[in-house]
Amino acid sequence: MEKLILVSNDDSIEAKGVHELVRTLRSLGQVVCVCPEQPQSGMSMALTVNNPLKVKRLDDYHGAEMYRVNGTPVDCIKIAVDNLLPCKPDIVVAGINHGSNAAINVVYSGTMGAALEGCAYGIPSVGFSLTSHKEDADFSACLPVVEKIVRKVMERGLPEGICLNVNMPVNVAEYKEIRVTKSCKGRWNDRYEEYRDPANRPFYWLAGNFVNEEPENEDTDEWCLAHGIVSVVPVKLDPTYPRPEEFRWLAQ
Amino acid sequence: MEKLILVSNDDSIEAKGVHELVRTLRSLGQVVCVCPEQPQSGMSMALTVNNPLKVKRLDDYHGAEMYRVNGTPVDCIKIAVDNLLPCKPDIVVAGINHGSNAAINVVYSGTMGAALEGCAYGIPSVGFSLTSHKEDADFSACLPVVEKIVRKVMERGLPEGICLNVNMPVNVAEYKEIRVTKSCKGRWNDRYEEYRDPANRPFYWLAGNFVNEEPENEDTDEWCLAHGIVSVVPVKLDPTYPRPEEFRWLAQ
Numbered sequence: 001m002e003k004l005i006l007v008s009n010d011d012s013i014e015a016k017g018v019h020e021l022v023r024t025l026r027s028l029g030q031v032v033c034v035c036p037e038q039p040q041s042g043m044s045m046a047l048t049v050n051n052p053l054k055v056k057r058l059d060d061y062h063g064a065e066m067y068r069v070n071g072t073p074v075d076c077i078k079i080a081v082d083n084l085l086p087c088k089p090d091i092v093v094a095g096i097n098h099g100s101n102a103a104i105n106v107v108y109s110g111t112m113g114a115a116l117e118g119c120a121y122g123i124p125s126v127g128f129s130l131t132s133h134k135e136d137a138d139f140s141a142c143l144p145v146v147e148k149i150v151r152k153v154m155e156r157g158l159p160e161g162i163c164l165n166v167n168m169p170v171n172v173a174e175y176k177e178i179r180v181t182k183s184c185k186g187r188w189n190d191r192y193e194e195y196r197d198p199a200n201r202p203f204y205w206l207a208g209n210f211v212n213e214e215p216e217n218e219d220t221d222e223w224c225l226a227h228g229i230v231s232v233v234p235v236k237l238d239p240t241y242p243r244p245e246e247f248r249w250l251a252q
Numbered sequence: 253m254e255k256l257i258l259v260s261n262d263d264s265i266e267a268k269g270v271h272e273l274v275r276t277l278r279s280l281g282q283v284v285c286v287c288p289e290q291p292q293s294g295m296s297m298a299l300t301v302n303n304p305l306k307v308k309r310l311d312d313y314h315g316a317e318m319y320r321v322n323g324t325p326v327d328c329i330k331i332a333v334d335n336l337l338p339c340k341p342d343i344v345v346a347g348i349n350h351g352s353n354a355a356i357n358v359v360y361s362g363t364m365g366a367a368l369e370g371c372a373y374g375i376p377s378v379g380f381s382l383t384s385h386k387e388d389a390d391f392s393a394c395l396p397v398v399e400k401i402v403r404k405v406m407e408r409g410l411p412e413g414i415c416l417n418v419n420m421p422v423n424v425a426e427y428k429e430i431r432v433t434k435s436c437k438g439r440w441n442d443r444y445e446e447y448r449d450p451a452n453r454p455f456y457w458l459a460g461n462f463v464n465e466e467p468e469n470e471d472t473d474e475w476c477l478a479h480g481i482v483s484v485v486p487v488k489l490d491p492t493y494p495r496p497e498e499f500r501w502l503a504q
Contacts (some may be wrong), residue, residue: 044297045359046324052447052455072298074360082442083451101310104372106491107297108326120356120439152502163491164502178503187372190334195304203304204331221494230504234493239358241414241486244432244471250404250416251430252482 002229003029006089006118008076010040010097010110013058013068017096017130020139022064023146026095026156031064032089034080036110040072041099043110045117047074051117055079073114081121091154092118095128096146102131102167102221103184103210105166106235115163117239124153125163131225132170141173145230151179158234165233167224178230184220185213255281255406257481258341258370260328262292262349262362265310265320267346268377269382272391274316276399277345279499280406283316283395283504286332288362292324293351295362297369299326307331332353333373343406344370347418348391348398354383354419354473355462358487367415371489376405379380383477384422397482401430410486416484421477430482437465 005025010020013035025031029177037056058066067084069076070171094114101109111127119126126149128141145168158164165183169175189211192204212222221231241247257277262272263286277283289308300323310318319336321328329344346366353361363379371376378401382394397420410416417435421427441463444456464474473483493499 037393038254039302042299042301044295044299044326044365046296047294047360047458049294049458050291052457053444054453054455074296075458076457078442079444083444083446083456104489107368107372107489108299113296116359120359122439149502156501159498164499180499180503182492182494182496183490185490187374188329192305192335193475201306203306203331204335205304206299206301206327206330232499234496234499235491236493237356237359237436237491238437239487239489239491240434241488242434244434244486246411247432247486249408250401251432 002091004087005029005031006080006092007027007031007033007209008073008094008114009035010043010073011037012036014167015092015098017098017139019061020143021093021096021146023062024143025150026062026064028150032080034067034084035078036068036073036076037068037070040110042108043072044108044115045074045113046072048072053079073172074108074117074186077114078119089123093127093150096142097129099129099133100167100225100233101127101129101130101165103186106165106183116237119161119163121158123227125157126150126153126166141242142168145172145175153170161237162234165235167221167231169228171228174228175230176228178232179224181219181221181231181233183225183233184222186211255342256339257281257283258344259283259285260286260325260346260366261317261338262295262325263287264291269349269350269391271313272395273345273348273398275314276395277402278314278316280402280478281445284337285316285333286319286327286328286336288325289320289322292362293385294360295324295344295365296360297326297365298324300324325362326369329366329369341375344375344377345402348394349381350389351381351385352383352477353381353417354477354483355438357444358417358435364417368489371413371415374412376410378402378405378418379483380418382420394420397424397427413489414486419473419483421480423480426480429481431476432485433473433476433483433485435485436474438463
């Protein structure tokens with residue numbers, strides 16, 4: 001029987017990255033694509049609890065069912081699995097995100113929010129991102145990598161509670177290898193730029209740059225992306241630190 | 253020198269839980285409270301990247317500086333640390349959340365989003381939640397537990413990259429012990445209730461109940477809460493699965 005593939009993203013149903021993804025995945029199964037109406041970058045695993053959701057079915061795209069939802073990436077996965085799909089999908093594929101979700105970005109990413117939500121349902125789930133912020137980023141160059149990884153995951157599955165954060169280097173058309181890595185240590189050196197509105201009231205806009213704290217470590221996603229290598233980070237849904245005995249002092 | 257304590261939450265600056273928290277923490281140091289303008293339950297680590305933030309200073313409350321921000325819990329922590337505080341705080345305390353953040357709820361919780369963001373800055377951070385959805389929930393009964401745990405964390409610190417998810421049982425006034433536990437395995441059995449708007453267009457509202465998959469396991473947060481025990485789960489910010497060698501088949 002044909003496999004059922006659920007696709008979502010955080011760049012919205014209008015994004016080029018998700019259209020390229022849908023076209024490629026059509027060769028691997030039946031595709032249903034459920035995406036946010038509005039861009040949802042940085043929405044992490046946010047879900048809508050205090051507002052209603054509206055779902056709009058759009059025209060099919062290359063044989064895939066297309067839906068837009070006025071919510072977050074997590075909302076899209078939830079309402080797809082609970083209400084829109086005929087059965088639990090075989091895989092959740094999120095992306096292709098326009099910009100890197102390497103290092104600490106994994107925790108803020110709406111694309112990875114969708115993948116983690118798939119994981120919460122016990123569905124093998126993968127998020128794909130392209131390390132490019134150019135407006136005309138070429139997502140088609142990602143497709144051989146996407147197809148290769150999705151095929152493997154569909155064949156072999158993933159352990160329960162673990163999904164994949166796949167980041168592709170900007171020059172992915174000539175990628176050197178696919179490497180299983182870890183999130184690079186580092187932090188955002190944030191600052192808020194101050195502006196004044198027409199009534200001279202201040203408002204603030206987030207700016208800043210990522211500071212890599214282990215630039216020489218070849219096992220990190222950032223190093224791989226800087227060296228033309230596709231990075232795959234296995235990501236755990238359950239954030240419990242596994243050695244509670246180290247915290248017994250809290251209970252005394 | 254007096255310690256600097258940053259307080260936030262996800263139930264908004266109007267919430268009773270954060271006011272009780274601020275009053276208690278005043279005995280432990282200088283308190284600055286920066287909370288969302290609107291309720292942000294279920295906002296996880298969402299942050300605002302495509303919109304400006306506005307910050308409003310309110311009247312002091314029991315000697316604490318109070319600010320409201322038109323953003324998420326993560327935004328509150330970021331703008332507090334980057335723009336509002338005189339220096340990096342000694343601790344971030346989030347809550348007291350109105351409702352449990354045990355089990356899988358940790359990943360959706362805006363309260364824990366604030367604590368995790370504190371952790372991302374390298375600040376010892378703790379999120380507190382009370383397992384009660386009653387409108388008149390008695391947060392004052394939580395205060396001895398809050399004070400005890402915050403004191404210990406201020407004395408001893410926390411390992412880098414780890415924060416605490418503290419959940420208090422509904423009968424916390426008579427709590428039996430404080431136990432270091434793990435997130436209980438389980439999942440939300442979601443369903444979307446369907447409604448019709450006045451123009452007969454459908455909309456959906458999330459409902460559902462939590463299914464505990466290990467109800468007999470005494471080391472879980474859910475078991476403790478059901479048995480009058482305060483649960484402390486150490487939570488990792490970095491979700492990387494630590495054994496990449498198990499995923500080498502993806503790279504072949």
